[in-house]
Amino acid sequence: MKNQFKPHEEHGNIIKTIEIGNSTIIIRDKECVSKQEDIDKILDEFSSIGWAILEKKYASENE
Known part of the structure; x- marks a missing residue:
């Protein structure tokens, strides 16, 4: 490939x-990306996605 x-x-x-x-x-x-503003935005998006995954995981474990 x-x-x-x-x-x-x-x-x-x-x-x-x-x-x-x-x-x-x-x-x-x-x-x-090289601008700190763009880097911070990407890290914030990763953080939000990570928290959403954890919340879903723990919600399903507590059912």
């Missing part, structure tokens, strides 16, 4: 490809 994904101006250049089992993870330079 390597080399199937080509650089594309709209999506940015591929900087790393990781294959895990049948899945391929592609990291492109356009998705990389």
Whole structure:
């Protein structure tokens, strides 16, 4: 499956490809952020998602 994904101006250049089992993870330079404001926003989103997962997990365990 390597080399199937080509650089594309709209999506940015591929900087790393990781294959895990049948899945391929592609990291492109356009998705990389360097502003602290953008980094903080992403971390806040990860935190919100993590809490939602934990709440769902503990809610199902307490039923």
